[in-house]
Amino acid sequence: MSAISIEKSEKLEGKIRVQGSKNEVLPILCATVINGNISIIHNCPRISDVYNTIKILNSIGCKTEWIDDNSLMVNSRNLNDYRVTCNCVRMMRSSIIFAGALVSRCKQAVCSYPGGCVIGERPIDMHIAAFRKMGIKVINNGKGIECIRYKEKNCKIRLRFPSVGATENIILASIIGNQTVYIYNYAKEPEIISLCSFLIKMGGIIDIRKDYIKISGVKKNCLKNVEYCIDSDRIVAATYMFVVAGCKGDVVLEAADIDKLRASADILKSAGVLINSDSNKGIAFEKKYIRIKMKEKLSLKGKVTTGPFPYFPTDMQSPLMALMAGNNTEFLCKETMFENRFKMANELIKMGADIIIKDNKAYIKGKQLHGCRVNASDLRAGAGLVIAGLGAEGRTVIQHADYIYRGYEDIIRDINSIGGNIHIV
Numbered sequence: 500m501s502a503i504s505i506e507k508s509e510k511l512e513g514k515i516r517v518q519g520s521k522n523e524v525l526p527i528l529c530a531t532v533i534n535g536n537i538s539i540i541h542n543c544p545r546i547s548d549v550y551n552t553i554k555i556l557n558s559i560g561c562k563t564e565w566i567d568d569n570s571l572m573v574n575s576r577n578l579n580d581y582r583v584t585c586n587c588v589r590m591m592r593s594s595i596i597f598a599g600a601l602v603s604r605c606k607q608a609v610c611s612y613p614g615g616c617v618i619g620e621r622p623i624d625m626h627i628a629a630f631r632k633m634g635i636k637v638i639n640n641g642k643g644i645e646c647i648r649y650k651e652k653n654c655k656i657r658l659r660f661p662s663v664g665a666t667e668n669i670i671l672a673s674i675i676g677n678q679t680v681y682i683y684n685y686a687k688e689p690e691i692i693s694l695c696s697f698l699i700k701m702g703g704i705i706d707i708r709k710d711y712i713k714i715s716g717v718k719k720n721c722l723k724n725v726e727y728c729i730d731s732d733r734i735v736a737a738t739y740m741f742v743v744a745g746c747k748g749d750v751v752l753e754a755a756d757i758d759k760l761r762a763s764a765d766i767l768k769s770a771g772v773l774i775n776s777d778s779n780k781g782i783a784f785e786k787k788y789i790r791i792k793m794k795e796k797l798s799l800k801g802k803v804t805t806g807p808f809p810y811f812p813t814d815m816q817s818p819l820m821a822l823m824a825g826n827n828t829e830f831l832c833k834e835t836m837f838e839n840r841f842k843m844a845n846e847l848i849k850m851g852a853d854i855i856i857k858d859n860k861a862y863i864k865g866k867q868l869h870g871c872r873v874n875a876s877d878l879r880a881g882a883g884l885v886i887a888g889l890g891a892e893g894r895t896v897i898q899h900a901d902y903i904y905r906g907y908e909d910i911i912r913d914i915n916s917i918g919g920n921i922h923i924v
């Protein structure tokens with residue numbers, strides 16, 4: 500397991516081009532099995548979750564090839580299996596999304612229980628309940644689920660909570676077949692809209708309305724080759740905004756879309772950070788940018804509650820806690836999405852932070868932190884510790900830094916390009 504070391508860094512300047520989105524590309528890579536043909540995915544981030552998804556695609560007979568640094572070709576013509584049970588499955592939550600895609604392509608799927616971060620129990624009961632309503636028999640075999648479509652059934656599904664994963668699995672399982680499926684209370688994350696755009700480009704029929712998504716199944720031979728460009732990662736962009744807010748400086752994030760991270764930007768603005776951007780709807784995301792300027796030490800009294808999009812994203816909760824802990828703040832952070840996502844607080848407390856965790860709330864009194872050895876326990880906690888280390892006196896060493904590479908292509912390259920001081924140990 501690698502480690503990274505960080506020295507206090509200030510007055511950051513320059514520009515970073517934000518990488519492609521992890522949570523957008525992973526379900527799209529699962530969807531590439533549906534057309535039984537070629538998919539070319541541009542702006543595909545070079546992160547370990549993508550490499551593991553490629554291993555899963557290869558394990559079921561799909562051919563994959565990087566045609567340039569960030570463009571991946573997937574050929575699913577010779578798919579020869581509907582069982583995704585290789586070790587990689589247990590390393591990632593998103594592997595469960597193969598279930599819906601393989602049910603569309605093969606009318607059946609076998610998936611091991613997904614692994615992923617230790618941020619909570621993360622059951623898949625909503626996925627299973629929806630599949631059963633759609634005429635798909637689901638057997639829990641103790642190691643995973645076996646799905647067999649026995650009927651192409653029209654149905655209306657109302658999710659008890661706008662789950663990202665359940666929404667994605669229902670959409671993917673509904674693309675092929677003689678059925679119409681409606682999803683109410685669906686997840687409205689930008690990654691869902693992008694998955695639908697990809698499937699429509701592939702030949703799927705999807706109608707997105709304010710209150711529901713309607714998917715009308717098509718015949719297999721209606722689907723075609725598809726070429727698609729992944730949008731930039733809103734969580735990576737927000738993480739880098741927090742880095743500049745904590746270190747002070749003047750930085751431009753290229754290919755970053757403010758409309759996808761307003762909740763994060765609003766907190767920084769209330770703390771005196773200057774943020775301007777070009778998010779004109781008409782321009783391609785590559786041309787969009789966000790400029791962050793901060794001259795003073797961050798000072799804020801406030802609170803936030805995490806929630807489904809467009810509320811403050813749970814994936815930014817750890818970076819936020821780090822930023823608030825290392826500056827002049829009195830801040831309350833309430834986590835409503837995952838029951839075990841305050842693990843990182845103990846590591847910040849090792850750095851001298853004043854944080855009290857009570858139920859699903861973190862009470863933070865900000866102060867100057869000092870560097871020491873800390874452990875990343877998951878992807879976003881790792882990113883949070885980078886923010887804490889950049890503001891701390893002395894040297895911080897983050898162990899188990901591999902977690903960070905699950906979602907950040909090259910955080911060291913990016914932050915050092917604007918004057919940061921981070922190195923692989």
Ligand code: EPZ
Binds near residue numbers: 619
């Ligand atoms: C996606 O996870 C993201 N992962 C997560 O990002 C993100 O935190 C989460 O959405 C919420 O925004 C990917 O897109 C790969 P959910 P997912 O289903 O789909 C409960 C990161 O750091 N639930 O919307 O797993 C669940 O336990 C990762 O990039 C059920 O109870 O999230 C949670 O409390 C971490 N039963 C809530 O719903 C179900 O069947 C939201 O989960 C499904 C979910």
